Amino acid sequence: MKKPSVLIMAGGTGGHIFPAMAVAQEFINQGCEIHWLGAKSGLEQTLIPEKNWPLYSLKISGFVNKSFIKKCFYLVELILAVIHAKKIIKKINPDIVIGFGGFPAAPGGIAAKLSGKWLAIHEQNAVAGKTNQLLAKFAHQILEGFPGVFDHALNSVYVGNPIRSEIEKIRWAKQEGEFNLLIVGGSLGARGINHLIPDVANLLEGSKINICHQVGRNNKDVIERLYQTNCQNSKINNIEVLEFIDDIASKYQWADLIVCRAGASTVCEINHVGLPAIYIPYPYHKDQQQMKNTQYVVNAKGAFVHEEFKTNCNDLADTVNLLVKNTELLNEMSKQTLSCAKQDSAKIITQKCLTLSKEFYL
Numbered sequence: 001m002k003k004p005s006v007l008i009m010a011g012g013t014g015g016h017i018f019p020a021m022a023v024a025q026e027f028i029n030q031g032c033e034i035h036w037l038g039a040k041s042g043l044e045q046t047l048i049p050e051k052n053w054p055l056y057s058l059k060i061s062g063f064v065n066k067s068f069i070k071k072c073f074y075l076v077e078l079i080l081a082v083i084h085a086k087k088i089i090k091k092i093n094p095d096i097v098i099g100f101g102g103f104p105a106a107p108g109g110i111a112a113k114l115s116g117k118w119l120a121i122h123e124q125n126a127v128a129g130k131t132n133q134l135l136a137k138f139a140h141q142i143l144e145g146f147p148g149v150f151d152h153a154l155n156s157v158y159v160g161n162p163i164r165s166e167i168e169k170i171r172w173a174k175q176e177g178e179f180n181l182l183i184v185g186g187s188l189g190a191r192g193i194n195h196l197i198p199d200v201a202n203l204l205e206g207s208k209i210n211i212c213h214q215v216g217r218n219n220k221d222v223i224e225r226l227y228q229t230n231c232q233n234s235k236i237n238n239i240e241v242l243e244f245i246d247d248i249a250s251k252y253q254w255a256d257l258i259v260c261r262a263g264a265s266t267v268c269e270i271n272h273v274g275l276p277a278i279y280i281p282y283p284y285h286k287d288q289q290q291m292k293n294t295q296y297v298v299n300a301k302g303a304f305v306h307e308e309f310k311t312n313c314n315d316l317a318d319t320v321n322l323l324v325k326n327t328e329l330l331n332e333m334s335k336q337t338l339s340c341a342k343q344d345s346a347k348i349i350t351q352k353c354l355t356l357s358k359e360f361y362l
């Protein structure tokens with residue numbers, strides 16, 4: 001019997017690609033054949049070949065924040081990408097097409113619809129992105145990373161955000177002795193956080209604090225210099241500055257507390273690990289997507305949130321100092337954080353797709 005064939009569409013940042021990779025792996029575990037549709041200029045160009053998964057790349061950029069003229073050029077680019085995607089779909093003949101947002105998912109989703117294919121979309125965030133808002137109008141199934149994103153539409157279901165298996169295995173526990181503080185700016189790093197933390201580090205109390213700070217590509221030298229000039233605090237044991245953390249699972253395991261952006265995958269990974277967190281959401285998104293991603297866990301008292309434009313190094317240092325000294329509070333936060341995690345998301349997604357697509361083609 002022919003293996004079910006699945007076309008995964010995701011591109012751009014890690015936030016779209018990592019959940020899609022977790023689902024791709026689960027489809028493979030279920031005996032499916034997978035293909036990946038990406039954009040020519042995203043992180044998928046390095047991540048997918050490493051897995052040896054067949055990658056097809058469209059020439060497509062983004063639509064948001066463009067001038068009128070550039071939006072017109074985008075429309076031409078979109079039409080050409082839809083034509084290209086239709087050819088790819090004809091060649092692969094997938095049984096399931098599933099989009100995770102990002103630039104390639106829009107032309108890929110339109111091409112899937114025009115080719116009569118069963119189409120699902122997965123929205124990672126608490127507020128849907130532009131691509132998924134468009135595709136939701138005709139997708140057969142909508143899969144939500146946070147509950148109620150599509151106003152409980154009849155074809156929508158809350159499935160959570162798929163987590164990579166190496167992260168799923170980790171459970172937070174406060175380590176004795178030293179205090180490990182992890183700073184993560186999301187897949188591309190976060191300028192606002194990068195420039196705030198060296199000043200915060202200088203204000204930290206308690207002994208033996210270690211900091212590991214992920215700063216994003218090409219920011220290592222600048223931020224290392226900032227630590228040298230702004231942070232003379234002798235109580236900090238060790239400061240490690242990294243551009244990107246390849247093995248984030250080990251760092252989650254290492255950390256007693258994380259200060260980070262609130263991208264959808266980051267929030268869900270932290271919930272799975274039960275890692276106490278202080279979120280500083282990305283402040284420039286028009287719908288405050290990252291702020292909304294934190295609401296669930298902040299309401300459950302599993303995390304703190306500091307808004308970038310309303311906070312300063314003293315406020316943030318106060319919260320970190322409170323937690324460094326208070327293991328009981330950290331334990332309570334960890335418990336609440338874990339209660340916000342949706343288990344087995346990748347399995348639920350693959351099973352839904354396999355069942356519903358089969359019914360569709362009957």
Ligand SMILES: CC(=O)N[C@H]1[C@@H](OP(=O)(O)OP(=O)(O)OC[C@H]2O[C@@H](n3ccc(=O)[nH]c3=O)[C@H](O)[C@@H]2O)O[C@H](CO)[C@@H](O)[C@@H]1O
Binds near residue numbers: 246265269
């Ligand atoms: C600024 C911006 O627009 N951010 C968006 C982007 O964020 P971004 O791509 O940063 O999104 P996420 O937080 O969802 O995912 C980051 C992923 O990268 C991994 N990681 C990160 C750093 C690192 O050093 N190593 C590593 O492996 C994390 O473990 C996680 O799996 O897409 C998300 C998902 O649509 C959105 O919620 C965010 O709002």
